[in-house]
Amino acid sequence: MIKRNQLNLFLQYILAFLIILETRSVYSRCVVGHIDEIIIGGIILTIILIILVNMNYKLKTKSLFFLLFYYLYMFIFLIINVDGYNVNFVIIFMILFPLVFLMLNLYDSKEIKNLFKAYVNIMVIISAISLFFYIFGSLTGMVSTNIIQEINWGGDYGGNKIINGYFGLHFNTQTTVIFGDAILRNTSIFVEGPMFALHLLFAMALSLFMNKKLINKYSIIFGFSILSSLSITAILFYMFLLFYKYTFYNKSKTKIILLPILFFIFLIIGTTFFNDKQSTNSYNIRNDDYTASFRVFNDYPIFGSGFANNNIVIKYMSKFRLYNTGLANSFVVLLVQGGLYLVIFYLLPVILNSLNLIKSKNKNLFLIEIMLLQLYLFFMNAYQYTSLMIIFLAFDYYILLFYNKNNDLKNLQLKEETYEKI
Structure with missing residues (x-):
């Protein structure tokens, strides 16, 4: 008979893999078939199974009150700002979020760590595969592409895009301009380089505090993968993560000498990349995003212009970028579509958690790092x-509600003497 711990671990790996596939992978954006629906259905089913496996744990009363308030909060938004019966809104906010919150309530800190580890382990495998195909396929052509896929992401004027790939394990989806030259980015199985980098940064942040050594196989593989994604913002935050870990966990006196040098290198590289980025269309589009979004916000400040509705913000966009009308970050999307109502819901737990964790006597450096990463990626x-x-x-709301009064949650602090191998 399968033990509960083994079943939990198996379900955690399935859940982590499906989350990776659903979050901007090529498979979640395929035009043919209903792969995206299968993936999100698999996520919901897996979470339900996890909840059933762990139902013998007592559900906290505070959690029930929170969910009651949450449903009231989202129902108000649904009535006011969701046009008709929007299936996506129902799935995301009325089903997925409450299920995840319940799952975390039934987990102890060990199971939360195991879920994080599952995500890291799967991402390191995906990263290693991507590096192989990027070097021997995308860059050198030693391995030829053998599949073609149509996705509903990245096409001009909101259209579809045809991409090629290698055995379904790696795709060439995007190029970028670096120092005047167009170069293929390592996008792995994702729709674009920044989305691959998004996963890499989460995996890197989680892995750094699960390994005693700063430089290990995970940080090396994730580092080269982030570099090959050619995402400037990801490269800079990767350097910050190393800087953060080295600063707070290295007790050697040599760090007094090395820290200014590392910071100077970080500043030079960041300035160089930023100056180069200023001349690109990507930089101009991001600036235009903020201009157009704040004009919409001025018209619809509280509830936004409508869930999943970009029609109004497009009217405010500059003509030079009408071939690319997608908004570039989560903040401007939520500001446009949900106004202060949704922006506050997303940012409140991250900001409050960051302040509480920083002010606490025994600072949880791991959780502070995760909050800072989320805040960075949000923009x-x-x-x-x-x-x-x-x-x-x-997870953020769970930490906000229970961290101060739950000693088990404080075990998410991965102190140097209690590091575990992933």
Whole structure:
């Protein structure tokens, strides 16, 4: 008979894999078939199974009151700002978020760690495969593409895009301009480089505090993968993560000498990349996103212009970018579509958690790092309605409600003397 711990671990790996596939992978954006629906259905089913496996744990009363308030909060938004019966809104906010919150309530800190580890382990395998095909396929052509896929992401004027790939394990989806030259980005199985980098940063942040050594096989593989994604913002935050870990966990006196040098290198590289980025269309589009979004916000400040509705913000966009009308990060999307109502719901737990954790006597450096990463990516990537965002959003509210009065949750602090191998 399968033990509950083994079943939990098996379901955690399935859940982590499906979350990765659902969050901006090529498979979640395929035009043919209903793969995206199968993936999100699999996520919901897996979470339900996890809840059933762990039902012998007592559900906290505070959790029930929170969910009651949450449903009231979202129902108000549904009535006012969701046009008709929007299946996506129901799935994301009325089903997925509450299920994830319940799952976390039934988990102890060990099971939360195991879920994080499952995500890291799967991402390191995906990263290693991507590096192989990127080097021997995308860059050198030693391995030829053998499949063609049509996705509803990245096409001009909101249309579909045809991409090629290698055995369904790696796809060439995007190029970028670096120092005047167009270069293929390592996008792995994802729709674009920044979305691959999004997963890499989460995996890197989780893995750093699960390994005693700063430089290990995980940080090396994730580092090269982030570099090959050619995402400037991801490269800079990767360096920050190393800097953060080294600063707070290295007790050697040599760090007094090395820290200024590392910071100077970080500043030079960041400035160089930023100056180069200023001349690109990507930079101009991001600036235009904010201009157009705040004009919409001025018209619809409280509830936004409508869930999943970008028609109004497009009217305010500059003509030079009408071939690309997608908004670039989660903040501007939520500001446009949900106004202050949704922006506050997303940012409140991250900001309050960050302040509480920083002010606490025994600082949980691991959780502070995760909160800072989420805050950073919120303004860098558009992934506001993905399962990855919803998982961490539910996690943030769980930490906000229970961290101070739950000693078990404080075990998520991975101190140097209690590191575990992943």
